Amino acid sequence: MTPVGSCSGITSFLYGGNMMAVLWNPSLRKSVCAFIPYYTNQIEYSRICFGFGVRPDTLDPTIVKVSYPVFHSGFWYVSVFSLNALSWKRLDNFQLPRESIRLKRKSQEVVGRFIYWAGTEKLVSEKGVPYKDYTLISFDMITSQFHVIEIPSLLKVVMPMPFSVSGLGNSVIISGMIMTYVIPLFCAWRLEVDGASITRFSNLFGIPTPMVNKLIGFTSNESPIVEANVGHILGH
Structure with a gap:
């Protein structure tokens, strides 16, 4: 059982090597299984990413x-x-993003009607040098439309790359490590996103630490809960 995501008290899992999707509601003690379709012309399409959310208008669980x-x-x-x-x-095809976009698997977060992922795109500079550009991808559960959300240039110079995606209230949070000359910083930025563009952003925190792997979530007073490497006890 591989977890995909949780939303509105429902958790989605994958079972049997992407063969079946499972929706589980622990409050009702009920689960629903659905076989995952496979297209015969997808022989070379071995990279698969899943997302899960609940439509806010119809309360329809969506995979x-x-x-x-x-x-x-x-x-x-x-x-x-x-x-x-x-x-x-x-x-x-008109509902999909550019073919060169790639999603970071296991990076999804649901905020409102949108499922968000961290995304990347391989580009070539004017001098012919290839590089990887980081972006944010959203999926509108109501219109079934993808959007590529470009990161503002002012934010790109201070945000961690690569980054992970999480949520806090109605905001999207991007977080990751920034290597400075003095000490590594674990940073997070709060983004106000309308689904297709970033309308506002602000720094949420910067924690000097060499050990953090990722942001798990937040406490009720918005303190970060993180996963960190603790080598001497061989755990997280």
Whole structure:
């Protein structure tokens, strides 16, 4: 059982090597299973990413399956499962982002009607030097539309890259390590996002520490809960 995400008290898992999706509601002590579709023309599309959220307008648990080539640009194949309909629907090309976009698996967060992932894109500079550009990807559970959210240039120079995505209230949080000349900093930025663009951003915290792996969540008073390497006890 591999967890995909949690939203509105429901948790989604994958079972059997992406063969089946499981929705579990522990409050009702009920679960629903759905076989995951596979397209015969997806032979080379071995990179698969999943997302899970609950539509706020219909309270419909929704699973998103994204697959694309591993080593080069190519067609995206995206299917969306609706619990209310008990069926999968493949999205049209106009609903998908650029083919060169890649999602960071296990990085999803749900804020409102959107599922967010950390994303990357391989580009080439004017001098012909390849580089990796980091961005934010959103999926609108109501319109079934993807959006590529460009990071403002003022934010790019101070934010961690690569970064992870989490949520705090109605805000998207990006976090990660920044290596300074003095000591490593674990930093987080609060983003106000309308689903398609970043409207406002502010620094949430910067913690001097060499040990943090990732941000897990927040306490009720917005203190960060983190996973950290503690080598002498061989744990996290």
